[in-house]
Amino acid sequence: MGAQAQIITAPDSIKAGKGTRKQQLDKIKARKNRLFTDSLGGSEPANAVLLDTTLFNKYGDLLHDDPEYNPRQPLWKPAAQVLGINAVFMGFNRYVAKADYGYVSPSTWKRNLRSEPEWDTDEFGINFIGHPYQGTLYFNAARAQGYSYWQSLPFAVGGSLTWEYFGENTLPSYNDMIYTPLNGAFLGEVLYRVSSNILDDRTTGRERAVREIAAGLINPVRGLNRLLQGKTFQVTNKEVYEKEPINVTLFAGVHRQNRNQDDVFGAGYNNAMLNVQLDYGNPFELQKRKPFDLFRLRAEFSESKQDTVSGIINNITGYGVLLGRNNQVGKLDLLTGFFQYYDYWNTRNFDLGALGFGGGLFARYPLSRQVNLYTNAHLGVIPLAGNSTRFAPDENGLRDYVYTTGLHGKLETTLSLGKYASAAFVYYHYWLKTFEGLEGSNSIGIVRPRLTVQVFKNVSLGYEHFGYTTNRRLEAFPIQRSTITDQKIFLQLFLQDPQRKGRYN
Incomplete structure (x- = not known):
């Protein structure tokens, strides 16, 4: 095995006298x-x-970051950085934003330590996008200093706890202590992996500058640590980061959310939309799985607030493998695993932010050399979610969403006709039960068929139809059943890594 390894390790290194660094990298x-x-x-x-x-x-x-180039730093360094991140936020809230909740003191710390946490009343987007992003900063304080995924997770937990008790003068909140570290770790590992694919410490000059800036924008804490560790300008002769092939899909076009409830293909507003999807790793590669060597993250944006309850983010969804195993049964390629899920939906019909864990099955069946049928199915538990009520604020008159637990089921299947066309069907369903807020339950369904046809090389013309359904049953209000539909026409740019074939997006 050692002799076989030399086949790849020797050419992967930059050698003196074998041409310029750029020429060798190209080769x-x-x-x-x-x-x-x-x-x-x-x-x-x-x-x-x-x-x-x-x-x-x-x-x-x-398969792993080079341990000699990326040694694990002493424990005090990421711990100090976590506290530093909180100090920066505290300073901003108090001296720049001058927010009421930013004025902390020993007396507020003492009260928080003696009080029972609450379920807070922050805005929906702050709780289910802002706080997870804050969790990515804590997570990457350790991840970018040589710690693994599991070793970095406690720093996200610790950062969230210290913020809740000492960062604000409001009472600590249960939801933040759960959602911030767990979905912070999800998004934090995604950002770490993507930045690793961008970085190449063998490069120099303009290419190196572009890579460093792009990776720093995607993962600011890692960018800071690279500066502190001297890696920003350090040049190596070999690759030093773990990488998996990644495909990027960009959708840009127009969409219309039908104005009237239960109206399909009816009147609505036509607005520009942009969708970005990252597919990292090969689900059908035979390998020993570790956290997030396979993930998908999809985000969609709209130019108009008419399409959403608030802001321009229509949805952010994704999954990442935590444990998994690959098998082949005849021509059928399989991956079974345990996954973490992130869901954020902001529509005129409902808001939904959910943390999920569960089992997933990926399958690929080749119908011919070019034609493949891809299917993945998931069933999971939702320990914590936020869901809008659309009727009234909670009993405190402050929050228009409730905290829930429940289940989710997801199905995605794609018939890929090589580079020429694809037909896909996606269905998500969420069963939610309120435990904090207006009592009741909600059943949410999202259906998404899509068709794409190649028009030029890796550019396709596509059509996608969304259907959002809700069935709210609140004890204090009438039952609400509603459906909102959304039609999208777009151009799709598919940037396929040559080492990750498969149009199952």
């Missing part, structure tokens, strides 16, 4: 693409047998 990348590109209709690159699978994935990329 390394071309060679890897040639040797370790997915075979059509299969789950493995044709020459994967050339690799030492204890060090590399099937595409010749590292």
